[in-house]
Amino acid sequence: xxxxxxxxxxxxxxxxxxxxxxxxxxxxxxxxxxxxxxxxxxxxxxxxxxxxxxxxxxxxxxxxxxxxxxxxxxxxxxxxxxxxxxxxxxxxxxxxxxxxxxxxxxxxxxxxxxxxxxxxxxxxxxxxxxxxxxxxxxxxxxxxxxxxxxxxxxxxxxxxxxxxxxxxxxxxxxxxxxxxxxxxxxxxxxxxxxxxxxxxxxxxxxxxxxxxxxxxxxxxxxxxxxxxxxxxxxxxxxxxxxxxxxxxxxxxxxxxxxxxxx
Numbered sequence: 501x502x503x504x505x506x507x508x509x510x511x512x513x514x515x516x517x518x519x520x521x522x523x524x525x526x527x528x529x530x531x532x533x534x535x536x537x538x539x540x541x542x543x544x545x546x547x548x549x550x551x552x553x554x555x556x557x558x559x560x561x562x563x564x565x566x567x568x569x570x571x572x573x574x575x576x577x578x579x580x581x582x583x584x585x586x587x588x589x590x591x592x593x594x595x596x597x598x599x600x601x602x603x604x605x606x607x608x609x610x611x612x613x614x615x616x617x618x619x620x621x622x623x624x625x626x627x628x629x630x631x632x633x634x635x636x637x638x639x640x641x642x643x644x645x646x647x648x649x650x651x652x653x654x655x656x657x658x659x660x661x662x663x664x665x666x667x668x669x670x671x672x673x674x675x676x677x678x679x680x681x682x683x684x685x686x687x688x689x690x691x692x693x694x695x696x697x698x699x700x701x702x703x704x705x706x707x708x709x710x711x712x713x714x715x716x717x718x719x720x721x722x723x724x725x726x727x728x729x730x731x732x733x734x735x736x737x738x739x740x741x742x743x744x745x746x747x748x749x750x751x752x753x754x755x756x757x758x759x760x761x762x
Contacts (some may be wrong), residue, residue, distance in 0.1 A: 531582050563724055679705070712725070
């Protein structure tokens with residue numbers, strides 16, 4: 501083989517061999533639900549704005565807020581560690597994996613993060629290790645898998661270094677062309693009453709209700725359906741346990757209760 505042919509062969513191998521390619525990190529939306537998208541009193545002009553009744557919106561909002569509280573408190577450190585990875589370049593390791601290594605600060609505490617990505621034939625395996633000086637080293641906070649185009653995947657998160665057991669699983673999908681996406685969090689820890697409970701969020705192109713939540717409560721075996729318009733704030737909720745019927749219960753653009761359209 502000529503020198504030119506050898507160079508071309510090496511270049512082809514680099515472009516086709518996934519081990520030689522930097523893994524594509526999944527989007528932050530694969531790990532984080534954007535709870536800000538759900539309308540609140542600040543969105544429509546403040547809590548003191550004129551109102552009739554907001555029972556329907558309030559019931560939906562309280563269940564969304566419950567999950568927001570769980571995830572904000574429990575996942576603050578791993579979420580910030582994951583988000584910071586996008587600001588750094590990885591280094592290839594001797595075992596073929598790629599390592600993003602950096603520090604983050606959460607509540608004035610410094611953590612060292614190591615995000616490993618290992619290319620596979622059909623995607624990438626991910627591992628996030630976090631360390632805090634004097635307390636723990638290389639705690640495996642979460643692992644995951646994403647397909648090669650980073651359009652779908654899963655995550656599995658442990659609770660924290662004091663409770664190093666499975667706490668939450670995540671399934672996510674996105675369609676870049678259609679700008680649609682969904683993500684589902686499921687509580688899997690056997691030590692909590694809410695084991696099996698989940699929240700499922702989606703961004704769709706449906707008109708006029710283009711956002712949704714499905715919230716399942718395992719302790720009461722109940723499912724709450726929520727749909728709303730991201731642009732105009734009105735929406736609806738259905739919960740057979742809370743409302744004692746299987747009907748939709750609606751709110752308008754000011755979050756006040758209103759009759760649902762036919």
